[in-house]
Amino acid sequence: MREQFEKLAKDFCALVKLPDPAQVIAGQAFDANGIDCSLNYDDVLTGAHCFLFADCGPTSPTTPPALYHELLVRNFSNFSGSGVGFGISPKNGHLFYAEPIELASATADQLLNTCLFAAQQAQELHQKFPAAAVKK
Numbered sequence: 001m002r003e004q005f006e007k008l009a010k011d012f013c014a015l016v017k018l019p020d021p022a023q024v025i026a027g028q029a030f031d032a033n034g035i036d037c038s039l040n041y042d043d044v045l046t047g048a049h050c051f052l053f054a055d056c057g058p059t060s061p062t063t064p065p066a067l068y069h070e071l072l073v074r075n076f077s078n079f080s081g082s083g084v085g086f087g088i089s090p091k092n093g094h095l096f097y098a099e100p101i102e103l104a105s106a107t108a109d110q111l112l113n114t115c116l117f118a119a120q121q122a123q124e125l126h127q128k129f130p131a132a133a134v135k136k
Helices: 001-014 019-023 065-079 106-126
Strands: 028-032 035-040 049-058 085-088 094-102
Touching: 001 019, 001 035, 001 106, 019 035, 028 106, 035 106, 049 106, 065 085, 065 106, 094 106
Parallel strands: none
Antiparallel strands: 028 035, 035 049, 049 094, 085 094
8 A cells, every 4th residue: 555655645746746755655744725734644544545644733721622522423423434634742742733634546536635734724714713722
């Protein structure tokens, strides 16, 4: 599956004119409508999928409970059973949108649409909770 992941990343970079596919393959962030996104793949852990992550920004103890309620509702209502969802990174405390991408069938166009949807999710949260500690 490593070959499919690298091909997908290279095709995606060509489509959106990112100059260095090696950076995307290595999991480095790229911009999707103002939101940092990354692709992550691990031969052992993720197998037939890679994951798209969209960084929705930092959280803190002052992040309003209404934001967390909104995220749980979205996780349940919109994404139950799909593997898609919101979570907080244990590495940096940022809120992330995550979506698995099936490598056997994914195309660069589909990945672009997924990136744009992820960015839209982050932007909606920024608009709905402008005072929350989730903005960059």
